[in-house]
Amino acid sequence: MSLPSLSLLLSFASPFANKVMKSARYLDIPLEYIEEAPYDSTERLLSANPLSKVPALLIGAWPDGGSPEPQTIFDSAVICHTLEQLAQQVGRSQELLPARGPGRWRALRDEALCDGISEAALLLTIEGRRPPEQQSESWQERWQAAIWRGLADLDQRQDEIAAGAALPRIALGAALDYLDLRHADRIDWRSRHPALEALALRP
Ligand SMILES: N[C@@H](CCC(=O)N[C@@H](CS)C(=O)NCC(=O)O)C(=O)O
Known part of the structure; x- marks a missing residue:
């Protein structure tokens, strides 16, 4: 096939x-x-x-x-x-997620967590493109706080995530790339969570 x-x-x-x-x-x-x-x-x-x-x-x-x-x-x-x-x-052996069971549920949850970090970072970008007088300080603080909590959660569970499925680690790589691309000035994740660099998969 x-x-x-x-x-x-x-x-x-x-x-x-x-x-x-x-x-x-x-x-x-x-x-x-x-x-x-x-x-x-x-x-x-x-x-x-x-x-x-x-x-x-x-x-x-x-x-x-x-x-x-x-x-x-x-x-x-x-x-x-x-x-x-x-x-x-077509017979490829690489797997993004376990096929079933708690390992799959955990991986899907962590994929959603990393996607949520990307989504909050995207909202920050969009907000930053609005005229300054229309930008909401409180929303930006809320999105940044969500990003920091998400990163801290992944950092705290680094051993579990390193031993787990590929997809959450790929989603983390994409989220960190985006933070570097658009928000390097305000979200210095490498200083607070240096272990995340090795956790991220960037094929
Ligand atoms: N949950 C969607 C999010 C996709 C998304 O928000 N894409 C942005 C670009 S990063 C977009 O196309 N935005 C256009 C819009 O919202 O009108 C996914 O995982 O694919």
């Missing part, structure tokens, strides 16, 4: 797209990248995701025919879980 054609609509700055790109590399699945500016809401993006968000995955034709119709998948968690299933179907 071979893989269908796989195209990822993405913005290279998006932490969620970064997570999907890293996961695909980890699974050794080739993706075609199609750059989209999500805030332009192009027809192509809207037909893939009515929410106008990246990343979105276009699953095209299967080379051997007789397989499912082309379809689009979002959001990043669903895309990563789908890529893992495709990888298994």
Whole structure:
């Protein structure tokens, strides 16, 4: 069995797209990248995701025919879980998450935690682009506090996470990359949580 054609609509700055790109590399699945500016809401993006968000995955034709119709998948968690299933179907041995049981639930929780850090960091970016007089100090403090609590929680459980599944560590790598890209001035995570560098997976 071979893989269908796989195209990822993405913005290279998006932490969620970064997570999907890293996961695909980890699974050794080739993706075609199609750059989209999500805030332009192009027809192509809207037909893939009515929410106008990246990343979105276009699953095209299967080379051997007789397989499912082309379809689009979002959001990043669903895309990563789908890529893992495709990888298994073609006999790849790498695993993003345990198949079932408490190990899977813990990994999904920690994927959500790292995605939540990325989401709070994204909200900080968007807020920072509003005119200064419209920016809310209290929301920015709340998002920053959520980021710091999330990072501290991962740091405290570093042994458990290091011994666990790949996907939360990939999602952490994407979140930390995004913090460096957009918020290096105010979120110096390396000083407070130096152990996170080695915990993050960046295939
Ligand atoms: N939960 C989604 C979040 C995706 C997301 O928020 N993407 C941002 C870019 S980083 C976006 O496309 N925003 C456009 C918008 O909100 O209109 C995921 O994991 O894929």
